[in-house]
Amino acid sequence: MTKICMTDDIPEREARAFDLESGEIIFITQRDGQFYAYLNLCPHLQTELEFLENQFLDQDGEFIECSTHGALFNVEDGECISGPCQGESLTAVAIEIHSDGGIYLKA
Template sequence: MTELCSVHDLEEGRSLGFDLPDNPVFAVRKDGEIYVYKNVCPHLGVALEFMENEFLDMDGALIQCSTHGALFEIESGHCLAGPCQGENLTPVEFVIQNDVIVLTGDA
């Protein structure tokens, strides 16, 4: 199991990236819920963020790939627009233990 961060470090409407060995992930908080995905675009296999910890569009409503602008739903990881439309980001299983986000699946 891998600890990412305290839930208090992940602010509402924001995202944080984590460079884990061989498998970077990122977390997003929206409407009080936390979502964790592998940091890999399903179209090109590249990292999604355009700057450190910047995974969301300008409105903070969708996850955006910086390489080609694909847009993904935060809640499902489903691609709504762009060359990977219909594909999905890969979710990463986690639990919250003592206010810490802990990965439980293969990250």
């Protein structure tokens, strides 16, 4: 089972990117004590979402934001609620938290 990081590495309303062995880049964010992971690919043009390192959220930390055309996505389900890919969604990555406080890729 692949460990990605510790829960402590991802503060509430912040996000961190991680390179997986598969070559995919994902990011994880925390909202209300829950952790959400998505592929770092905007469904609009399949580009990476962030312009600045680990800047995946909008200014208020409310939504995930694509820096290219400003699409906004729900943190909880990855659905685009505003922007050119409205109605499409980020690709969720299945993760699980273990008792050691680690965040793991779900096998």
